[in-house]
Amino acid sequence: MTRYRSVLFVVLMLFGIGIVMQFRTVMDKDTGSGPSARELAQRLDGERTEGARLLETLSKLEADYAERLRQIGENQGSGEFSSLLEARNQAFFQAGLTRVKGSGIVMTLNDAVTPGDMAIEDYIIHDSDIIPLLNELRIAGAEAVSINGERILGMTKTICAGPTILINSSRYPVPFEFKAIGDPQRLYDAMENSESVAVLRIYDIRVDIRTEPELVIEKYRSYGALGDLTAGLEVVVQ
């Protein structure tokens, strides 16, 4: 009889442990501290809607502004204003602050469909994969480059932030779409023969490259005042 009792004792003890564990996980779920993921997702949606609205307002204002400058130029007809406007537009073009068109390539990067035997991190695209690709595009003579519509300038940051990558000042998940204007065949050959692309393909990261006879690349989207980008710089006249 004592043997049965000890068996019963063990069985009931396990049962008790089971109930306590269940109870605790249920408790943990209920008393999660801070706002829930759902609340945060709603707040993020709110910020994004607001952002889209502001961007729309801004692009309308920019169009008004450009129109206004053109009107003043026409009314004046004077050489000075027109040449200033022309110099300003040329500088914007050189700085990447204007939309541009030309021929080039489109390259799309997407995570591996199913991870293989190696570490899961190897099947995901990181900033360290994107940086050499940008450099190789530049070596192949790219004149304007964008990733997911973000124009890449000389001081553009690309930082890996969890499953997304921060480009300029916005975060993007996969897929990453590179657009590059330059000599299409030269760009295409450079990327198809690139060691970095070959390594990505070993890890089943999908890299599609195609040439495009006409591409449009967005201007650099400047948040904040234009001068913020150069706030710490003073021009040296030589």
Place this chain on the structure above:
Amino acid sequence: MKQGRKSGLTFALTMICLVMGIIVAWQYGSVKANTQIASFEKKRVSELVEDILQERGNNEKLQQRIEELQNELAAFDTEASGDRDAMETLRKEARIARIIAGLETVKGGGLLIEMDAAGDRIIEDRHMLELVNELRASDVQAMSINDERIVATSEIRKAGRYLMVNGHQLVTPYVVKAIGDPKKMENSLRLLGGILEKYALYEFKVTLTPSDNLIIPAARDDEMALRINLMTPIEP
């Protein structure tokens, strides 16, 4: 009789143990799943918080930019001074754009980084690329390597034992000038497990000197650094 009673008890106990065992295993599985869900949720929450902060920051800045443009437009409308204001605005905008493009020589405070190989390993393009990128991540505003201005089209490539930037051959020591917040840049380079630690393993000799007067020359205007001949602007 006694035998029969005993086997009945054994059978009952076997059934109880079986049921308990199934319950415990099931329980264990659900506890494990719950903790996994909890860790996913926690990660998701911190990502969401970061996303919200990023979006909010962007929106505040957009608001500023909108106000800036509204003020410019309002200034155009106040007759007399309007045209003169417009000309002044055009000059200012052109200057800022030329700085961003890298076509103006600029001065400012920042960090001077000198780098040379002290061991067998030479400094390769990818090492320099990594350094440049770390500086970009720390909000650098203007940069040069051996006085070659880094612009949107600047490449860094290996050319024999040395590097080539903007189509020009450089020799060691490499001197990187970075205008921005020197503390921020230095901290990110010195991060534990960061790139300076790695360079020490490669036996690169690296010195960081904060300076409040760095001069970074403009990109040469020879289509080697800043290339724009294969594209056309689309006016707004």
